[in-house]
Amino acid sequence: MAFVTASWNPLGEAFYRKVELYEMCWSIRDGLRDSLVAAAPYGGPIALLREPLRRSPSSRPQLEIYSASGAAIASFPWKSGPVVQLGWSISDELLCVQEDGSVLIYDLFGSFKRHFSMGQEVVQSQVLEAKVFHSPYGTGIAIVTGSSRFTLATNIEDLKLRRLPEVPGLQGRPASWVVLTQDRQTKVLLSIGPELYILDNTSCTAVCPPGLSPHAGSIVHMSVSFSYKYLSLFTDSGHLWAGLSNLQDKLLEFDTKTTERPKQMLWCRRPKSQQPSVVLMWDRLLLVVGECNDTIQFPVEDPSVLVGEMDGVRIINSTNQELLQEVPLVCQDIFKIASMAPGALLLEAHREYEKSSQKADEYLREIKEQNVLEEAVRQCVEAAAHEYDPATQKSLMRAASFGKCFLTDFCSDPFVSTCRELRVLNAVRESGVGMPLTHTQFKQMTLQVLIDRLLFRQFYPLAIEICRYLKIPDYQGVSRVLKHWASCKVQQKDLSDEAIARAVCVKVGESPGVSYSHIAAKAYECGRTELAIKLLDFEPRSGEQVPLLLKMKRSHLALSKAVESGDTDLVYMVVTHLKNEMNRGDFFMTLRNQPVALSLYRQFCKLQEQETLKDLYNQDDNHQELANYYVTASYREKKLESSLSLLQNAVDEYNKAKNDFAAKATEEEMRLLRFQRKLDDEKGAGLLGLSLQVTMETLLSLGLHKQAEQLYRDFKVPDKRYWWLKLKSLAEKEEWEELEKFSKSKKSPIGYLAFVEVCMKYNNRNEAKKYICKVTPEQKVKAHLAVGDLESAADAAIEHKSESEIAAVLSRCSASDRLLVDRLNRASGAKK
Amino acid sequence: MARRDTPGLPDFSLLKRLARDQLVYLLEQLPGKKDLFIESDLMSPLDRIANMSTLKQHDIVKLYKVEYKATVSLSDQLCFLIRPRIQTVKWICDVVNADKAVGRFRRYKIIFTPQRFFACEAVLEEEGVFGDVTTDEWAFYLLPLDDDILSMELPEFFHDNFLAGDQRWLRTVGGALHLLHSVYGPFSKLYGIGSCSQMTYEWWREQVEQGEQGARPAEIGSVFLIDRDVDFVTPLCSQVVYEGLLDDIFRIKCGCVEFGPDVTSSDRSVKVMLNSQDKVFNEIRNEHFSNVFGFLSQKARNLQTAYDKRQGMDIKQMKTFVSEELKGLKQEHRLLSLHIGASESIMKKKTKQDFQELLQREHCLLEGFEIRESISFIEEHINRQISMMESLRMLCLLSITENGLLPKDYRSLKTQYLQSYGFDHLLTFSNLRQLGLLVEQQGAETLTVMESKVGKLVNDKTAGKITDAFSSLARRSHFRALSRKLNLVPKSDEEYDLRVPKDMAYIFSGAYVPLSCRLIEQVLERDGWAGLEDVTRLLNGHEFAVTGGSRAEPNSDAQRLVLVLFLGGCTFSEISALRFLGRAKGYKFIVVTTAVTNSSRLLEALLGNHA
Secondary structure: OHHHHHHEEEEOOEEEEEEEEEEOOOOOOOOOOOEEEEEOOOOOOEEEEEOOOOOOOOOOOEEEEEOOOOOEEEEEEOOOOOEEEEEEOOOOOEEEEEOOOEEEEEOOOOOEEEEEEOOOHHHHHOEEEEEEEEEOOEEEEEEEEOOOOEEEEOOHHHOOEEEOOOOOOOOOOOOEEEEEEEOOEEEEEEEEOOEEEEEOOOOEEEEOOOOOOOOOOOEEEEEEOOOOOEEEEEEOOOEEEEEEOOOOOEEEEEEOOOOOOOOEEEEEOOOOOOOOEEEEEOOOEEEEEEOOOOEEEEEOOOOEEEEEEOOEEEEEEOOEEEEEEEOOHHHHHHHOOOOOOHHHHHHHHHHHHHOOOOHHHHHHHHHHHOOOHHHHHHHHHHHHHHOOOHHHHHHHHHHHHHHHOOOOOOOOHHHHHHHHHHHHHHHHHOOOOOOOOOHHHHHHHOHHHHHHHHHHOOOHHHHHHHHHHOOOOOOOOHHHHHHHHHHHHOOOOOOOHHHHHHHHHHHHOOOOOOOHHHHHHHHHHOOOHHHHHHHHOOOOOHHHHHHHHHHOOOHHHHHHHHHHHOOHHHHHHHHHHHHHHOOHHHHHHHHHOOHHHHHHHHHHHHHHOHHHHHHHHHHHOOHHHHHHHHHHHHHHOOOHHHHHHHHHHHHHHHHHOOOHHHHHHHHHHHHHHHHHHHHHHHHOOOOOOOOHHHHHHHHHHOOOHHHHHHHHHHOOOOHHHHHHHHHHHHHHOOOHHHHHHHHHHOOOOOOOHHHHHHHHHOOOHHHHHHHHOOOOHHHHHHHHHHHOOHHHHHHHHHHHOOHHHHHHHHHHOOHHHHHHHHHHHHHHHHHO | OOOOOOOOOOOOHHHHHHHHHHHHHHHHOOOOOEEEEEOHHHHHHHHHHOOHHHHHHOOEEEEEEOOOOOOOOOOOEEEEEEOOOHHHHHHHHHHHHHHHHOOOOOEEEEEEOOOOOHHHHHHHHHOOOOOOEEEEEOOOOOEEEEOOEEEOOOOHHHHHHHHOOOOHHHHHHHHHHHHHHHHHOOOOEEEEEOHHHHHHHHHHHHHHHHOOOOOOOOOOOEEEEEEHHHOOHHHHOOOOEHHHHHHHHHOOEOOEEEEOHHHHOOOOOEEEEOOOOOHHHHHHOOOEHHHHHHHHHHHHHHHHHHHHOOOOOOHHHHHHHHHHHHHHHHHHHHHHHHHHHHHHHHHHHHOOHHHHHHHHHHHHHHHOOOHHHHHHHHHHHHHOOOOHHHHHHHHHHHHHHOOOEOHHHHHHHHHHHHHHHOOOHHHHHHHHHHHOOOOEHHHHHHHHHHHHHHHHHOOHHHHHHHHHHHHHHOOOOOHHHHHHHHOOOOOOOOOOOOOOOOOHHHHHOOOOOOHHHHHHHHHHHHOOOOOOHHHHHHOOOOOEEEEOOOOOOOOOOHHHEEEEEEEOOEOHHHHHHHHHHHHHHOOEEEEEEOOEOOHHHHHHOOOOOOO
């Protein structure tokens, strides 16, 4: 395949080649002469401003935007002020830096997006020169003003202007300057005559490039490489110096023998470059200077523009576009004349095989003998990726495919992915699309970014095809495309709301990850509220609709959607919003219709605003809750009077709520509180706040029987309760006589077993026995057992002939009670 | 056909690792030395995830409990690990503002777990400290308490959700389900009953639809979601299974119980982890208490035999015995003596006449016999002030099983209760009424009458709707009807052998099959709610059964793993019942709950003087 090497030029050990990318589709009358041109790297778009310096107010220069292949994208007359510099941001936006320091941002299609200024003082001093640069922080702009001051913005998305310190001795603009990104800092490197200065945030330092001969003259041009790692300088004596941009090392020095300043000077290198070089362009000559001081010269016939890429330089002129790059090593290995590299042999073998020649076998044998077949396949696949011409790609891939047939355990993943990537690359390189990406650039840029850029250009079908072809998950692929498409669609002014909503719904359907609310927000941004509401109807997740509805001032709808979503945070967000927006009455009314929101707000009020809570219940005529509120509030009160008045409020509300039980209970509580207070004052009994039961207990233990009796009557305490109480209290104090008297006062409502048990509890068996005779027959056994009288218990049980009672007694018998056990067993047996 | 083999469980310790890694990451976000404030109820869960030395490794100097007091910390960086509660956030605001007032500069970071709520951030904003603190979320949703129990440790879910109607925790539960789904899913089928379950399910589904789905092998089969208010009877019953009893008496906290001196028979308290690692406990946890002693003494005999092996050993055998077996035996010995101690302590408390009588009354209520006697029993219980919580529990049980109390009883019992325990319980009663736990019969009866009248007038479909409307008017229980339809109360004339349980009723001495577990059994058997229409209508509906995303073959091991999610807590008795059901039917149940509950925790959340 001799013709592949036809375009190769040796430079030292390496070769350089010029590949034709496109014949430009554009037809530009005067070529690129007198135009301000900005071409974005990575095969990005080209912007052209015709005759920007013709400043007659009547004629307006034309701003044109083309794809990299020269296909027209947009064109419009420039109506704003004089432009100093054009540039592209990383998201394919056109930045136009005006003389007055304002920067206008347009999208790819020439519609104005926004603008910002590079500082107030610039309006006076004017921008002399500007540079748009890319760094890990995004797209930046640097300007030098008429007062010789530099201003930097490292990221236009997050604009922070930095005015750099003054450069001593600088008048007007410097002879040459570049922006450098080093050690996470953005600096300016500038030259005044033969001197070189580094300007950073705080200082201006003179520096000296190592090995630059002192007679070289003034530095008139300089350039940094794509990676900011290398720097080249050109002096007015025609000297070229190239080295590391940190000025630690020199790579080459060369005398071009031309004193004329080159129009453009760029680095041409690739990652793992063998022979990095500097490309200089004059009106009629393109010169490539390598590290080995070897050169290649190309004539320049037409005014051209050089675009630096990470792995080469693109040369654009009015008719065509070429890529100048170092031939990748693997391609050299394969295509170099008389190469014996495994890949070259494999390619040859395959060629012979196609011709059905037995030589194919010879070549193959040779490769196999050296045991390098795998390497050969790898080389072919790799080389194919670097080739631009589909025919060459194909022949290399076929050779690789042929070779891998003879390998047993071959991992075909790189082969398959390279095939796929090449198909995608060929598709975007198509002149109609016009993105002349190399494989290296593609890998660096990633597929995600490629799709983004297709979206900026609105190549939706192609983007979808690529996503599907590469099987990207919908979420990151097709859905993202559709989202972008829909956001763009809603901006079409010539279509009715109805038509757009329908079109969006049909296309987007229920694709995962596409949010209708996002699209609706876009529509709202363009001032199409009605369309936004229509689109929101398609949003299945009601929660997503809420923030936008709030923004559009549809608060009620937002609240019901938030409630529907079940997301309490959202509900709360709307509630807070409404609270600030509406008057209190309306706010409460709104909440009343939304129980979920209401209870949420109530919870909040309980913790934050107790008073509001009361108002809420009042508004709702919720007397029950209002009463409960007063009760709770009464517990927080320290003073009895206020607490009583709160309870009185509670009574009123309970009555309104027709809860007479609660009302009565509250009244009784108030009565009790007053009673307790009185006794506390009189006797210091410490009763306040105790329950009725505890109050009586305390009274009894204090010996205040009369008062206890009073409570018993006043509060209609059930007899049973009172008897229990008295029983316990007397036993506790061991007032056995009193107890006996009490037991005889009337018939015990709680029976007499209780007396037995309580006495036993205080270990008074004798007292307990006194009451056994009074115990009802059914409880006799239990009573006897309680005092531990097994014999009597057994007697009673046998007398009752009750199986369960006999069992109960038996369970208490131990081994020593043999006789008793026998008796019981007999009784139980007899019964059967 | 019953299957005897049970499938293995997924490895839930992964959840712990995930939580720990995220916590470490969050702590690293605040580089340098710092003090950490932890909400008190997060202490124990945190301890299961990362111990003090782990925290120390990540520059935590001192650990404080959040106590709502002015801080004494001297550190320049304060980190707060809290639940998203307004009260706590307010306290942090006070801390920050106090520092500001004295011109002290510190860095503050709040880590909300398991998620932040808008309301909390709104408080920060209102108090003017939003810019001074950074906030983060620690997605610590689930704490594995055991191989088959995952707890969200959110006891307030019950109060906030069912009583206050505040649904914000539902999202958290949905998040927990989503976490399980993304780690162990996809699920083959989801069943559920109750409005919270339904909302949780929907919230979860939304999250699943939004997220990416990778194909993973399914480790869990179906999922069953159930609201606590579907079945209040079960948690209100006295627990008589060993683990449940331990919880009722000693209060198991975060899978750990503290045995006091009466159990350890020394002067120290001992903390014991209760899980399947404890071999002794593992064998008795699901047993009815009456069997526990027998088992323990058998175990003691075995242990003695194992020790006795030493006799007649030569030196070499002795050596291997000491190095291999002795440690295990010693450990077992220690645990055995602790559990024997605990059982004795339980025996002392629970075999008394009172408790037996209480149980008997409980069974009568469940069966619906001797209601009058039960009422006077409860009355006496209240009058004698035997136990505030027990009385309340019996009242509620009476009301639920009897479909509300007669107005006369309702008023008199409440009056008695107020007289015994104080007027503030008026609010407790208001809460209980709201949840339908303690209600008056009259209203409900009139409704039923009206309902049946209306039902005759219109066709069935509308009648259903009207019924729904009525049930929302007055929440009532239809326990008796449910009990009949689902056969919850086994016939009492047969002798129930507690040693060889034949159904789930053994957890309540054979008197009652827990409603919640019976529902799960029925739905799994029928693969849905078909045929249970009568039951779901009585339970207020909101049932659902949907297929999930899993395509696994129906008979694989994973398909027999059923995840049961209790919204509002579940009891250890229910877990025991599910374990029994799993053994009987060849399932394995994984219980996920907002918190482990029991009757006292449930009722304490509803007390009127509750914060």
